[in-house]
Amino acid sequence: MRPDDWHLTEDIDDFLTRAGDFLRSRPALHNTPLTMIEKLRTRGADAYGAEATLFGRLESGGEVRAIFYRPPSHRLTLTPLSPEQADTLAAHLADLGHPLSGVLADHDTATAFTETWQRHTGATPDHSWRGRLYRLGxxxxxxxxxxxxxxxxxxxxxxxxxxxxxxxxxxxxxxxxxxxxxxxxxxxxxxxxxxxxxxxxxxxxxxxxxxxxxxxxxxxxxxxxxxxxxxxxxxxxxxxxxxxxxxxxxxxxxxxxxxxxxxxxxxxxxxGYVPVTDFAGYNFSDDAPEAG
CATH class of the missing domain: 3.40.630.30 (Gcn5-related N-acetyltransferase (GNAT))
Known part of the structure; x- marks a missing residue:
């Protein structure tokens, strides 16, 4: 997995044109990105403040495989990634100097990303949230x-x-x-x-x-x-x-x-709700060395 397989943009309309079908393909698992990105689309900058949100999509074989978004709070939200994909993205964002205050994703993705982010930036992670996703049967x-x-x-x-x-x-x-x-x-x-x-x-x-x-x-x-x-x-x-x-x-x-x-x-x-998977949130310390 190469870093240049990730395509980054601040243009929400272009992002949704290219990644919208992927997000809608698994609406239960992608529920948080779906709701928050829709909020950004309808409310614009007012949803989070003046700073632009950074969006990313992972493409392979002409198809979108995963996405992320990072609002002005700098808390990264990810769809599921393999450990290799999570490691590549963390290293790529660190190399580009994009600051992060934390990450939210399914447990395995969040953990793999956090481990790589810590290695590259020296950030101290705090396991701040655990959640279990249920879908109605x-x-x-x-x-x-x-x-x-x-x-x-x-x-x-x-x-x-x-x-x-x-x-x-x-x-x-x-x-x-x-x-x-x-x-x-x-x-x-x-x-x-x-x-x-x-x-x-x-x-x-x-x-x-x-x-x-x-x-x-x-x-x-x-x-x-x-x-x-x-x-x-x-x-x-x-x-x-x-x-x-x-x-x-x-x-x-x-x-x-x-x-x-x-x-x-x-x-x-x-x-009637059936468990789907566990999610995790990590906060990253503010006193870590600047990414890059």
Whole structure:
């Protein structure tokens, strides 16, 4: 695998013309690039700031085999690569002097890339995130079904959504800095939300979902306040959102959960989600020598 098999560009339209079919060929596995690149396409520089996003595609035999994108945060996102391909890309980006703050990919790709990046730059990696990707098989509503019903959130629920998304972010180790002013720039703003409500109309759980891209919808986030857990609300609201995704025509409905959380993994499998593969995120230290 040669470095010049990778084609780099900051032109998102040219990138999608050449790599769009590849991304849509495996919508479940490529769910994060699909949603984030679509966000970049529709919102432009406002999605991440003024600095351009760097895109790359790996071509072999006239076909695209893999892609990456690196937004202004400098956190690289990759589709699956062989160890050789990951090593070649890491060495190539280091030689070109492209700074990276971290990498996100399936576990094997992220690990192989990180090892090479560390060798070439001296960066100290921190294994910052683990996620297990699930894809919906046959949707199976929970039995017994908790009392209540689902309700699509509307404008009157805005403050409630901000509060619960802030609590969710804190619970999963993200920076909980949401308020009315910062909401529009958060990763939650583009989601569609549904509440599970008790018979008296009290929200007890919520689930969000992305817009459909390439036939794929991702359920994210799912949150139940700690004092309301253990009643089946998360499973019920996830079923509601999943059913709506299928009704909208989605061919792939996916979600991530922590491999270390046996409760959430069991809930999703009971309602029909099937594990696909594990993902990993690494942060790279800021005090490493400059790449090059």
């Amino acid at each position: 046959t949707l199976t509503p929970p039995q017994p079904r908790p009392e209540g019903q689902g309700r699509v959130a509307d404008a009157q629920d805005h403050e409630h959504l901000i509060r619960w998304c802030t609590e969710f972010a804190a619970a999963v180790g993200e920076t909980p800095s949401l308020d009315a002013d910062s909401w529009a720039d958060s990763r939650f703003a583009d989601k569609h939300f549904t509440f599970w409500e008790t018979p008296d109309g009290t929200p007890v759980s919520m689930a969000g979902s992305t817009a459909m891209v390439g036939g794929m919808i991702r359920v994210d986030p799912v949150y139940t306040p700690a004092h309301l857990r253990g009643h089946g609300y998360a499973g019920a609201v996830t079923v509601e959102v999943s059913r709506a995704a299928l009704a909208a025509g989605a061919t792939d409905v996916v979600l991530f959960t922590s491999p270390a959380n046996p409760t959430s993994n069991a809930v999703y499998q009971r309602i």
